Amino acid sequence: MNAPLIRRPFDVDSVRAQFAILGRSVNDRALVYLDNAASAQKPEAVIEAMAAQMRGAYANVHRGLHTLANETTEAFEAARSTVARFINAPTTDSIIFTKGGTHAINIVAAGIDVAPGDEIVLSVMEHHSNIVPWHFLRERKGAVLKWLDIDDDGGIDLEALDALIGPKTKLVAITHMSNVLGAKTPAAEIARIAHAKGVKVLFDGCQATVHGHVDVQAIDADFYAFTGHKLYGPTGIGVLYGKRDLLASMPPFEGGGEMIDLVERERVTYNEPPHRFEAGTPPIIEAVGLKAAIDWLESQDRSAIETHESALRDRAMNALRELNWVKLYGAAADKGAIVAFSVEGAHPHDVAQILDRQGVAIRAGHHCAQPLMQRLGVTATARASFACYNRLEEVDALVEALHKARKLLS
Numbered sequence: 101m102n103a104p105l106i107r108r109p110f111d112v113d114s115v116r117a118q119f120a121i122l123g124r125s126v127n128d129r130a131l132v133y134l135d136n137a138a139s140a141q142k143p144e145a146v147i148e149a150m151a152a153q154m155r156g157a158y159a160n161v162h163r164g165l166h167t168l169a170n171e172t173t174e175a176f177e178a179a180r181s182t183v184a185r186f187i188n189a190p191t192t193d194s195i196i197f198t199k200g201g202t203h204a205i206n207i208v209a210a211g212i213d214v215a216p217g218d219e220i221v222l223s224v225m226e227h228h229s230n231i232v233p234w235h236f237l238r239e240r241k242g243a244v245l246k247w248l249d250i251d252d253d254g255g256i257d258l259e260a261l262d263a264l265i266g267p268k269t270k271l272v273a274i275t276h277m278s279n280v281l282g283a284k285t286p287a288a289e290i291a292r293i294a295h296a297k298g299v300k301v302l303f304d305g306c307q308a309t310v311h312g313h314v315d316v317q318a319i320d321a322d323f324y325a326f327t328g329h330k331l332y333g334p335t336g337i338g339v340l341y342g343k344r345d346l347l348a349s350m351p352p353f354e355g356g357g358e359m360i361d362l363v364e365r366e367r368v369t370y371n372e373p374p375h376r377f378e379a380g381t382p383p384i385i386e387a388v389g390l391k392a393a394i395d396w397l398e399s400q401d402r403s404a405i406e407t408h409e410s411a412l413r414d415r416a417m418n419a420l421r422e423l424n425w426v427k428l429y430g431a432a433a434d435k436g437a438i439v440a441f442s443v444e445g446a447h448p449h450d451v452a453q454i455l456d457r458q459g460v461a462i463r464a465g466h467h468c469a470q471p472l473m474q475r476l477g478v479t480a481t482a483r484a485s486f487a488c489y490n491r492l493e494e495v496d497a498l499v500e501a502l503h504k505a506r507k508l509l510s
Contacts, residue, residue, distance in 0.1 A: 113491075115488055132498065134460060136330070137483065153388045161384055182395065221265060224248065226275055254278050258290070283436075287319040312436075337386035356379035359376050415496075437486035439484045451502070
């Protein structure tokens with residue numbers, strides 16, 4: 101059973117003390133890590149949980165009759181229960197462990213029944229992980245991709261969405277929070293509009309799960325995908341939530357051990373979800389790490405974290421607005437703690453490299469969102485993305501580093 105969680109008052113310095121890497125230097129400067137939308141750092145609780153599992157009770161899961169196998173299976177399935185609670189899934193068997201958010205979306209794309217002319221509705225601000233799998237269906241099965249535009253801040257027009265959904269629409273696949281603009285989408289309203297026309301909805305929750313509370317039942321998600329490494333957990337682990345009847349109707353994604361019921365020379369039958377979609381040895385230690393990350397996050401005051409991250413976002417947005425040589429992208433009032441920008445006359449890659457010399461880590465490029473870059477009229481942006489362990493003073497360090505970059509590049 102999961103031990104009761106004890107929530108601690110939020111204190112950024114106490115939180116930082118649990119992330120050893122934040123104490124290191126880069127280029128003889130104190131590290132200022134602002135690349136959290138790409139991947140977050142890991143608290144000691146996650147590192148220790150994974151190491152302890154390997155040191156004390158490791159074997160392959162399921163089917164084993166010995167003690168180590170049983171103990172490891174219990175730890176693995178406890179992780180599934182923790183994930184189900186975290187997103188308020190109705191049952192644990194609606195939780196599939198995957199290699200990451202990308203893998204989760206690909207499982208759905210491969211599993212839905214699509215005929216030539218069937219339509220998939222996407223927004224132009226999707227991550228490539230929520231675009232390319234649907235292009236596979238376009239290339240291989242004749243599916244048609246329909247694109248929902250956004251406003252300059254990443255807002256979507258629900259009436260336009262309603263108009264896009266037609267009799268041939270098979271699925272709406274849309275982000276719950278943009279990895280570039282930080283814009284949040286009205287998930288419950290999107291699902292309501294789609295369901296009114298008999299259309300299923302998949303949400304990419306890789307950013308949203310980090311920066312707010314996700315309740316898959318409240319938003320009535322048919323599918324919900326997210327990853328562990330952005331959620332203070334390890335790489336190599338992600339989650340696909342699916343409504344039980346939908347998962348039961350889908351064929352396996354990969355073949356191998358665990359996902360079968362019966363294998364004979366002339367036929368094969370398949371296991372029930374979630375195991376139907378977990379072929380081979382699953383990410384056992386990674387699942388333990390994901391559980392530890394969720395337990396760690398839920399032991400914090402998440403409302404206080406959201407307030408802190410909003411303060412980081414506002415401080416960065418307000419400071420960068422004061423610089424007439426910086427252009428901001430996405431200014432929704434309730435956006436997540438993600439700030440995309442460009443520096444006049446400088447390529448974002450050059451800006452990122454100069455900031456790195458000053459110990460400030462940001463991301464630069466198209467952020468796996470090329471259709472959004474086209475919508476914004478650029479090929480790339482710089483992006484500073486914040487986490488609960490960032491200090492307000494680190495925003496000031498970013499701005500100071502940008503001033504130095506401006507001098508070097510002008």
